[in-house]
Amino acid sequence: FEAQLFSTDVTQEVVFGLEHTAVPPAEMPERIARALATVGLAGFEGRDPTTLSGGEKQRLAIAGLLAMRPPVMVLDEPTTDLDPAGRAEVLRTLAGLRADGLAMLVIEHDTAAAADADLLLVLREGRVVARGAPRALLADVEACTAAGIRPPDTCRVFATLGLPDAPLDVATAAERLRAAGAVPKPPRFLPPPRPGGPPLIDVRGLRHRYPTGHEALAEVSLAIRPGEFVALVGRNGSGKTTLAKHLNGLLEPTEGAVRLEGRDLRGLALEELAQRVGYVFQDPDHQLFAATVEEEVAFGPQNLGLAAAEVEARVAEALAAVGLEERDADPFLLDKGVRQRLAVAAILALRPDVLVLDEPTTGLDFAEQQKMMALLRALHAGGRTIVIITHTPWVIAEYAERVVLLAGGRLRFDGPPRQFFADDELLAAAAFRAPDVTRLGRLLGCTPLSVAELVSWMPPRQAPCP
Template identity: 90%
Template sequence: MSDAAVAVRGLGCAYPGTARPALAGLDLELPPGALAVVMGASGAGKSTLARCLTRLVPCFVPAEVTGDVRLLGEPIHGRRVGELAGTIGMVFQDFEAQLFSTDVTQEVVFGLEHTAVPPAEMPERVARALATVGLAGFEGRDPTTLSGGEKQRLAIAGLLALRPPVMVLDEPTTDLDPVGRAEVLRTLAGLRGDGLTLVVIEHDTAAAAGADLLLVLSEGRVVGRGAPRELLADVEACAAAGIRAPDTCCVLAALGLPAPPLDVETAAERLRAAGATPKPPRFLPPPRPLRPPLIDVCGLGHRYPGGHAALAEVSLAIRPGEFLALVGRNGSGKTTLAKHLNGLLVPSEGAVRLEGHDVRGLALEELAQRVGYVFQDPDHQLFAATVEEEVAFGPRNLGLDPAEVEVRVAEALAAVGLDERDADPFLLDKGVRQRLAVAAVLALRPDVLVLDEPTTGLDFVEQQKMMALLRARHAAGQTIVIITHTPWVIAEYAERVVLLAGGRLRYDGPPRQFFADDELLAAAAFRAPDVTRLGRLLGCTPLSVAELVSWMPGRQAPCP
């Protein structure tokens, strides 16, 4: 009998009505205490692997499953999901679907009560799990009042408290801020010391850096298996698999230097040793804005019904044609601020004005046409039976004639690159659903487009498509406001950064100055992109790999 904690042989999975299997001939063996990271583009089979390991497929999701899966040496074929609860646990990609209790403590206790954990042990397990994910002090909070990142931490805490010997986490850090993401990844890596075996599905290569094994999937098959340092160094192979290669690997590969390291400190040493010293141009301060504000936020404060103060004394002006990134730690007040911009929330103090008019006095249909809002989860926004009906809903509600509705639908779908008018929105991939949600808002032709985490849960190719769409809308004159935790998105796309911390405004200015202020980043617990951190060690502040490479001796001027 194998001593492996997880042993998979020839695993195949085919869903009814699909042209190709979701998994084919997959092998995997993990000893106790191992950490494996699974990566690949959307549709590669990552989540299907997780569901097969936990028997959610085929017990709850019908599929033909072949091959052999063993946990702790025991075959799981024919076992019910509940029978495996003490052996394997999972945090879902849609973590909000796991939360249902009335307070944070009960959310964590629920699993303990249903796995026969002695009551005397529960308080210590709950306290340790919440402290581990940074939620100490949240015990009495209603989960529905938490930010997206805080909810994700709570879902992880529920699994940590159970302590099953095998843990599967499907994109467990998608909604976390950079520092929170690093904390959770360190926590998961530390669980190996207790003999726990972890299978982590991720799009972020930072999750793989400390793993024992990296498994790369493409169209249901393993296309890469081995040490993360070796696989991630192959920039072209990463791109082919829909993975954004680490910045350090991209920089050294562009300069023709072999065996790139994953950490920025070692990469900086390698570049110095190779004589690669960047010579950045002199950057002039950005010109002062001349146009009057489109949106004016004046002394804004917001307190939720339970008493939680989410915003205090926030003031800023958003001018026509800006591309603004709203950043900060989970729970800093970003979404709360964004929801005031189009009247989804009403200020407790202060005011929000649209071209001088208090939004509280404007009709909702007028606001919807001026300030469009795309939710963090597109499924909170989509409801129609077809793509066409979804995009047409807003214009029809404005009372537009059918010819004008058709013009707007065609215009919006073309803008986001969708032509599947008759498709069911809920059968589309998340990246496509995200673009559909944007199209539904674009059909109203708003002056301002506000997007809450537009790249969350998307693979690198989908992220690029989404950001290219927003750049195109910005070039067409639309004002763009995005909430994001993704440092490279901020650095490469935003023209202005607004940082919130503890519900207060801490920074408002250009991205380069933001990422160059180490003291500010530390105080706000934020993290610059790896290429920026690498550049800082070499005496400059690049915002992209292309920019840093272009500053090297013999290279041309930065790419626009």
């Protein structure tokens, strides 16, 4: 949506389409006011679009279309890149437009956003492979998985237990599970042990103030130890990316310090930092520039002055790690998921101890998300320290060992995912929603982090048939 915004204030953004479709000037103020009110942006008329949150920017893009009063609106992944609060804002806006009678075609990877549609079309390789009511299609777990769609957690639970008529909402699912005698009996959980020893990265009293005067981080202190898998979470604008960019010296502290094995990053050479802490941007296109895949991955090792044989060995190792074989391919002709893995490969060729990734699954379909997270799990199992920024609940629940929550530039929580997802106050502070399987489990008296975990706690007679 940011590629669609270009004006210097909100009013100019909305009026642009009207000016180019010959709408009489006398009609424009009323259309602008109505469009902004419809998307909940009344009072934002003089604001600079760059100062808006992700959800507000997306709603502004929608307002620019609404002002032209189209009979049909097409939205291409309108909730991608948004935090949970922004997603909720956009989905509420779309629900209101639908209630007002506007026809919409919405392209989405997220089944939660598709569940309330009138008609669901599933495409694979350019062909419609299924069409019908969302509730019926999404309940077919095998078909969803084959089409690269993440099936709803409730449907996966019911399918695994061999129960019919899976509902999409967790409250109804909990009632039906109780009625079927499928009540989980979880084990007693002890707090997971934290790694010992000295920290690999030590952040102390970190403050960061941008040239505009905005203080993005205030008194943040945390330690990341070797071999951890950490998820940084929080609303858009909470300071996650600012903190992440301090971990490898992309940003310098206004106050405080970031140390790598006891040494202040400000005293380390860029060459050493690049080999110790790798950073993968949210948009791989901000990181890729070479003409071929091979050149992209070789660039880092070559700039370290390594011998040709060593460069080739590192390229082969990195490409094998991410599952890429097309050495001569143009990076910009690859799918988004492949470009994302290529960006990871380019960093892996430097053999860093720590890998920091900003939203590694955003904009990917479920199949590509699984590939990316399987890659990160394998790298973690191989000894690397992983830090990810993410808004995706199931990624946190199933992969992270530790959650660090930022709110208003301050550290609000630092602990295990199970504790995070069991705390309603924390979830509200982060504008976060637990995975559906966790919400379902909590209605049944437990806090599972995955479908497999919840099903494993069910009575033996409810286990799936062999």
